[in-house]
Amino acid sequence: MTQLSVLDLVPVREGGTVSEALANAAQLARAAEEYGYDRFWVAEHHAMDGIAGGATSVVLAHIGNATSRIRIGSGGIMLPNHTPFQIAEQFGTLDALFPGRIDLGLGRAPGAGPELQRALRKNLHQAAEMFPQDVLELRALTTGDVDLPINATPGRGANIEFWMLGSSLFGAQLAAKLGMPYAFAAHFAPDHLDAALALYRRDFEPSEHCERPHVMVAMNVFAAETDQEAELLASSQQQSFVRLRSGNPGKLPPPIAEYADTLPAPAQAMLEHLSQAAAVGSLATVKEKIAAFVERTKADEIIVCGTTYDPEARIRSLDLTMQAVNG
Template sequence: MPALSVLDLVPVREGGTVGEALSAATELARKAEDFGYRRFWVAEHHAMEGIAGGATSVVLAHLGNATSTIRIGSGGIMLPNHTPFQIAEQFGTLDALFPGRVDLGLGRAPGAGPELQRALRKDLHRAAEMFPQDVVELRALVTGDPALPIKATPVLGAGIEFWMLGSSLFGAQLAAQLGMPYAFAAHFAPDHLDTALEVYRRDFQPSAALDRPHVMVAMNIFTADTSEEARLLASSQQQSFVRLRSGSPGKLPPPIAGYTETLPAPARAMLDHLGQAAAVGTPEEVRAAIAAFVARTGVDEIISCGATHDPDARIRSLELTMGAIAN
């Protein structure tokens, strides 16, 4: 079985606060470390009341202080929202604080409307077109390329592990060209998974950081003592997906028994589609689902998604999942 990691969006739950969301993420990271998960990643989202991880590097600094061995990182930083120099400084600082533990996952999609573009003072579509060059510049800032006219401090010589994120063939092609490990967001965009992995492995060019292809794929995983409980836990995230796709995102709602049965056919079809990269059930059922997914994709790592309205339920799910995979 592959190594397991955790992706957390730092969800703000209905009836809860941002402070409580950050506290829950901190406890989740501690427990993930205790259970033996390899990485704990936080994703960058902006202007969404249900997600508290927008200032990703700040959140990671807090999580790093709360843990001691688990790798911490971004899943990911949307580089068009920033400049390479800013991210080099931020993640160089994280590496200085937590040497040998910092991952920098990079994504291209700005995911922003005109209001956010104005708030960030950037032409995000133009910035997205510059993404490949910006990735190269960012790596050069970290490695200390003497051709650069400026040095970012304290980043020079940092041991940051770079990752390329993607949900299409573009990220796979760029990761292969640059010799980077590749993480695919199958938890919300499973369509191009098999083709993207084929392209990445076929076209991979070894780099100083990586000599052969290395793949991690995101899965929605909800593990509980019974199948019914696992499906109930999953309904909070399912509600969030449906609300997001219908243009009305919000805070993470409480679970609803039999939720999918109440949905119109298009919404049910959308959730069934996402189920291509999901494992929901008892430890035995989840182990079987993950084993089948690994047999299909040949992934090196799986990063587990799966927000629950009750933070303790997410902790229990991580514990049961690791127990199932380890046995």
């Protein structure tokens, strides 16, 4: 049976507030726990009006207090934005608060323009070049397996599950070399999916943290009573993605019926390209598409994305998705 997890961006709706977005994230996490999902991850994004997960470790503390069993973590922390010591302290604190439940997914892409670099007081492109060394330092700060001149407290001795995130061959290669589980962001960047997974599995070197290759793949999933209803729900995220790619991001908009049909050909082609890592439809449709995607990727886990304007619709989508996979 394929494991299922949830990735949440903590979306801020048009007409909504950050407080509402955080409350909705907690409600979604409780539902995911009730339905039997394995993990609930939050992604780090900055300076975006429609995403409230920028202070990722703080959001995870909020999610942890709202739940009791489900693993919680970052999908991911963009390590170039931080120092390894800071992240060791933050996730060491999370482990102390929620023992045995913390995942730390790490990404390399700074994803930032000059304004954010100045705000973070970081040369993010230079920091990205240090990413492999920073991953090793961060892991050493928690495990103590390397003698460092300083200890992180909280941090050292924390029982954290480390993951490598990626959407290119670089992340796959590094995950294989370091013996880490690997999560691929096919939901927004599917181009290198097959090649990255093949490289990771071929070159994987077992470690004390991970004995064999372990793959998670992200896909967009919108499940509803009918295909038409699911396609309507998906249109809010489609609008956000088109706006982002057009340089005009904003809060999550309400759904629009047959939205893709209103777009120019290049935007339609972009959405069609992303659909290879998506399951949008009724329970039967979602069941078929997830099964085909698992057959293609041989993924150990699928982490489902899929932001809806109505928070209750996403909770229903999680319920139907779990039924589709296990029914």
